[in-house]
Amino acid sequence: MGESPLIIICVRYFIEPSMTIGMANEVILLDYWPSPFAARVRIALAEKGIEYECKEEDLANKSPLLMKMNPIHHKVPVLIHNGRPICESEIIIQYIDDVWKVESPLLPSDSYLKAKARFWTSFINTKVHESGRKVWMSKGVDQETGKEELIEWCKLLEVELGDKPYFGGENFGFVDIALVPFYNWFNFFKNFADFNMEAECPKLVKWGNRCMERESVSKSLPNSDQMYAAFLEFKKMLNM
Amino acid sequence: MGESPLIIICVRYFIEPSMTIGMANEVILLDYWPSPFAARVRIALAEKGIEYECKEEDLANKSPLLMKMNPIHHKVPVLIHNGRPICESEIIIQYIDDVWKVESPLLPSDSYLKAKARFWTSFINTKVHESGRKVWMSKGVDQETGKEELIEWCKLLEVELGDKPYFGGENFGFVDIALVPFYNWFNFFKNFADFNMEAECPKLVKWGNRCMERESVSKSLPNSDQMYAAFLEFKKMLNM
Numbered sequence: 001m002g003e004s005p006l007i008i009i010c011v012r013y014f015i016e017p018s019m020t021i022g023m024a025n026e027v028i029l030l031d032y033w034p035s036p037f038a039a040r041v042r043i044a045l046a047e048k049g050i051e052y053e054c055k056e057e058d059l060a061n062k063s064p065l066l067m068k069m070n071p072i073h074h075k076v077p078v079l080i081h082n083g084r085p086i087c088e089s090e091i092i093i094q095y096i097d098d099v100w101k102v103e104s105p106l107l108p109s110d111s112y113l114k115a116k117a118r119f120w121t122s123f124i125n126t127k128v129h130e131s132g133r134k135v136w137m138s139k140g141v142d143q144e145t146g147k148e149e150l151i152e153w154c155k156l157l158e159v160e161l162g163d164k165p166y167f168g169g170e171n172f173g174f175v176d177i178a179l180v181p182f183y184n185w186f187n188f189f190k191n192f193a194d195f196n197m198e199a200e201c202p203k204l205v206k207w208g209n210r211c212m213e214r215e216s217v218s219k220s221l222p223n224s225d226q227m228y229a230a231f232l233e234f235k236k237m238l239n240m
Numbered sequence: 241m242g243e244s245p246l247i248i249i250c251v252r253y254f255i256e257p258s259m260t261i262g263m264a265n266e267v268i269l270l271d272y273w274p275s276p277f278a279a280r281v282r283i284a285l286a287e288k289g290i291e292y293e294c295k296e297e298d299l300a301n302k303s304p305l306l307m308k309m310n311p312i313h314h315k316v317p318v319l320i321h322n323g324r325p326i327c328e329s330e331i332i333i334q335y336i337d338d339v340w341k342v343e344s345p346l347l348p349s350d351s352y353l354k355a356k357a358r359f360w361t362s363f364i365n366t367k368v369h370e371s372g373r374k375v376w377m378s379k380g381v382d383q384e385t386g387k388e389e390l391i392e393w394c395k396l397l398e399v400e401l402g403d404k405p406y407f408g409g410e411n412f413g414f415v416d417i418a419l420v421p422f423y424n425w426f427n428f429f430k431n432f433a434d435f436n437m438e439a440e441c442p443k444l445v446k447w448g449n450r451c452m453e454r455e456s457v458s459k460s461l462p463n464s465d466q467m468y469a470a471f472l473e474f475k476k477m478l479n480m
Contacts, residue, residue, distance in 0.1 A: 072363065072396065081352075084352055086352070086355045086359075087359055088358075088359060088362060091355050091358045091359055091362070092355075094354075094355070094358070095351055095352070095354070095355040098351040098354065098355075099351050111335055111338040111339050112321075112324055112326070112335070114334075114335070114338065115326045115331050115332075115334070115335040115338075118328075118331045118334070119326075119327055119328060119331055122328060122331070123312065156312065
């Protein structure tokens with residue numbers, strides 16, 4: 001699978017001091033490179049230009065640090081800020097946006113738009129994630145159901161996007177960060193199932209390509225070949 | 241089951257103008273009285289002293305307004321503020337806290353404590369809710385598993401509570417609102433399963449009783465007999 005995206009990410013943040021702010025802050029990310037949830041946090045940190053140390057987890061043999069920092073769920077991502085852990089990607093992103101307010105706001109300031117952004121993120125966490133799993137984890141009828149659902153959810157997201165460049169309007173933000181790691185799945189789903197998102201949701205694909213043009217996104221997401229290889233490994237691990 | 245708690249709640253808000261603020265705002269709640277998620281919103285509105293119109297839903301025959309206002313999930317609660325819908329209880333409560341900032345803040349202002357409050361609310365939404373459902377919806381081994389899990393989650397919540405009167409510290413807030421409608425379940429769970437939360441989690445029970453002393457809570461939650469009767473109806477509806 002070549003050079004681990006983790007290495008690339010870590011190197012980038014350690015050698016590009018011009019991107020960093022808040023030097024007094026110690027920021028550690030307990031990461032796992034194929035995880036779409038961890039990818040969200042990498043993107044948010046990159047958008048804010050926050051320097052951080054990346055600790056890659058082996059999910060088959062979780063580190064004592066992960067067990068200590070997320071004692072309830074033992075899951076990545078965990079952001080450790082000055083020794084204190086924050087768990088769950090959407091909570092971490094809100095925390096990042098709250099603490100590093102000045103650089104690139106991720107959530108809208110308007111209360112109603114903020115609620116809408118949270119709603120769509122929750123929709124992605126449940127509907128898009130679950131149907132996506134059906135596509136790569138199952139076969140036959142279940143896989144077909146997953147595909148149909150996923151296309152339905154994407155069409156709903158396309159309606160929500162409308163003619164805006166990003167979900168929040170002119171600026172890349174919370175919902176874009178939540179969705180783009182899953183959008184990245186679609187590129188290798190054709191290896192598991194007959195899947196043509198471009199034909200089904202052309203506007204959403206344009207949005208995805210627009211996001212991928214951002215360095216914060218392209219450098220935080222693994223490419224399709226890496227993801228496909230990783231997912232084949234998961235299937236093997238899960239004896240599927 | 242006697243007078244519907246909905247009627248009691250609606251009457252209370254319409255005849256107590258001294259409790260209300262923000263008269264220029266039109267606030268409607270699409271409600272369902274046994275729902276713990278809807279109860280959270282009733283409590284938050286009461287804490288803020290917000291006048292609102294309560295529209296009780298018949299979940300077997302959902303209103304066109306609910307279908308229009310929550311076209312994705314068709315679920316209660318929905319808060320309609322000046323014609324615009326906000327869905328999902330924890331999103332609604334954050335919205336309420338954001339718009340009606342002055343009265344009784346519900347979320348902490350500190351970024352880390354805010355992230356922690358969101359984490360525990362997410363824990364309640366998933367773990368406590370799921371295990372609670374197992375207790376009242378299943379039998380035998382599954383029910384026993386649900387009970388054991390629920391007690392485990394409550395012990396974790398007890399540790400998080402520590403010696404504080406409320407989850408956020410001195411003041412009743414977000415996590416208390418998220419949990420207390422589920423705490424209210426424990427009182428009638430003894431009708432479904434051998435269940436003694438007082439022996440297992442005495443501190444949490446004390447916390448629950450402390451919350452119930454608040455008018456915002458006691459008037460927003462149905463009593464145990466009403467809940468038990470409602471849950472028997474659900475079981476019948478679900479052919480269990």
